[in-house]
Amino acid sequence: MKAVVAIGTQWGDEGKAKIIDFLTKESDIVVRYQGGANAGHTVVVGDQKYIFHLIPSGILHKDKICVIGNGLVLDPIQLIKEINDLEEKGIEVRNRLIISDSLHLILPYHKALDSAMEELRDNKIGTTNRGIGPCYADKCLRIGIRAGDILDQNLLAEKISLVLKFKNLQLKKVYQKSVFTEKEIFDLLDKFRVELGDLIQNSSYFLSQSIQAEKRVLLEGAQGFALDIDHGTYPYVTSSNPTIGGALLGSGLNASDISEVIGITKAYVTRVGEGPFPTYEDGPSGQLLQQKGGEFGATTGRPRRCGWFDLQLLKQAKRINGLTRLALTKIDVLSGLDKIKVAIGYEINGKKVEAPSNHNFYQVKPVYEELPGWSEDLTLCKSYQDLPSQAKDYIKFIQEQAEVKISIVSVGPGREQTFLLE
Numbered sequence: 001m002k003a004v005v006a007i008g009t010q011w012g013d014e015g016k017a018k019i020i021d022f023l024t025k026e027s028d029i030v031v032r033y034q035g036g037a038n039a040g041h042t043v044v045v046g047d048q049k050y051i052f053h054l055i056p057s058g059i060l061h062k063d064k065i066c067v068i069g070n071g072l073v074l075d076p077i078q079l080i081k082e083i084n085d086l087e088e089k090g091i092e093v094r095n096r097l098i099i100s101d102s103l104h105l106i107l108p109y110h111k112a113l114d115s116a117m118e119e120l121r122d123n124k125i126g127t128t129n130r131g132i133g134p135c136y137a138d139k140c141l142r143i144g145i146r147a148g149d150i151l152d153q154n155l156l157a158e159k160i161s162l163v164l165k166f167k168n169l170q171l172k173k174v175y176q177k178s179v180f181t182e183k184e185i186f187d188l189l190d191k192f193r194v195e196l197g198d199l200i201q202n203s204s205y206f207l208s209q210s211i212q213a214e215k216r217v218l219l220e221g222a223q224g225f226a227l228d229i230d231h232g233t234y235p236y237v238t239s240s241n242p243t244i245g246g247a248l249l250g251s252g253l254n255a256s257d258i259s260e261v262i263g264i265t266k267a268y269v270t271r272v273g274e275g276p277f278p279t280y281e282d283g284p285s286g287q288l289l290q291q292k293g294g295e296f297g298a299t300t301g302r303p304r305r306c307g308w309f310d311l312q313l314l315k316q317a318k319r320i321n322g323l324t325r326l327a328l329t330k331i332d333v334l335s336g337l338d339k340i341k342v343a344i345g346y347e348i349n350g351k352k353v354e355a356p357s358n359h360n361f362y363q364v365k366p367v368y369e370e371l372p373g374w375s376e377d378l379t380l381c382k383s384y385q386d387l388p389s390q391a392k393d394y395i396k397f398i399q400e401q402a403e404v405k406i407s408i409v410s411v412g413p414g415r416e417q418t419f420l421l422e
């Protein structure tokens with residue numbers, strides 16, 4: 001058995017959690033491999049809505065193991081809250097959750113620095129203020145505190161003392177913000193040790209062993225391809241690698257462990273936070289997509305900008321990630337549009353651009369093709385055959401142009417509103 005990776009092909013919010021939930025049926029283990037509580041993965045089961053920020057979306061399936069991989073940055077307070085909320089709803093988590101000993105912990109000074117930096121910068125990123133960037137920065141500076149560190153209290157005290165030297169100086173002198181005491185950080189981490197210390201282990205070893213034992217592993221990406229710190233629209237990106245390289249690094253699996261890379265792509269595009277967005281639609285169609293699609297951030301509640309499907313972006317996502325197939329989500333939201341535009345390429349000053357660079361991405365203008373819309377409600381469709389012919393044509397158009405097969409279609413938030421294509 002090999003691992004399957006599911007990656008968002010846009011700027012996040014592609015409806016990944018719902019597809020992960022669907023794919024979990026065919027998996028034994030679900031792994032988050034990057035990002036942190038900046039993600040908000042929503043799964044709807046019956047009339048219950050669950051939003052996961054840190055726990056893999058597979059947790060709703062009773063018999064599955066969930067792993068928070070080494071590539072994540074984990075906020076201990078948020079994780080405890082998320083586990084308690086799920087357990088209150090009768091979902092047992094602690095006996096099925098593994099926390100990597102190597103992941104980095106997000107502490108209150110990371111969140112304080114995230115907002116302080118954002119306040120000061122001119123080109124605001126629109127971060128989620130969850131401390132993501134500052135925590136990954138500490139990882140690279142080699143002053144971060146990792147989950148395994150909390151298991152040795154002497155080592156932990158030493159590490160806290162070292163990191164606070166830098167953080168407090170920065171907070172006080174650069175940003176004129178309050179500082180943190182060693183005791184408050186130690187106490188917070190000790191609470192985490194008491195509550196969840198038993199779940200910490202070498203998750204990469206566990207995953208390799210699981211693959212050898214023929215277990216089916218599903219790797220759950222957060223955010224999306226275009227928010228990748230290397231391949232996205234820098235600096236308007238997140239601080240991790242949602243792309244395939246991040247899946248390997250953040251889980252500890254190797255390239256030959258991967259059998260499939262599924263791109264999760266929404267039938268239109270959205271973006272929350274700042275940064276370029278070539279197919280952004282400011283007018284009534286964009287507003288219709290926002291309202292009908294409920295396009296408001298699951299983590300911050302911010303409205304998402306909405307626009308037309310972007311084939312150029314999908315082609316880049318395919319190239320970087322080696323997508324083997326696609327899941328197309330929220331196609332039901334397009335019902336009621338007379339015409340649907342799809343960007344088939346980009347131009348700068350009237351010249352075709354195959355692969356825009358980061359520095360000129362703001363200048364690209366989409367080249368559109370218009371497809372006929374449909375008025376039928378798709379939310380009750382149970383198969384490809386049930387779709388109106390224009391919706392079938394839309395699906396065919398995307399897969400032919402992108403040269404990658406769409407094998408899963410989602411027509412609503414519910415579990416039952418998903419079907420496979422032959």
Ligand code: IMP
Pocket residue numbers: 011012013038039040125126127128129130131132133222223227236237238239272273274
């Ligand atoms: P950060 O990850 O909080 O540092 O935010 C950096 C950028 O990524 C901002 O534009 C955020 O809005 C965006 N972002 C982070 N996480 C998500 C997500 O899960 N979905 C969509 N956008 C996200």
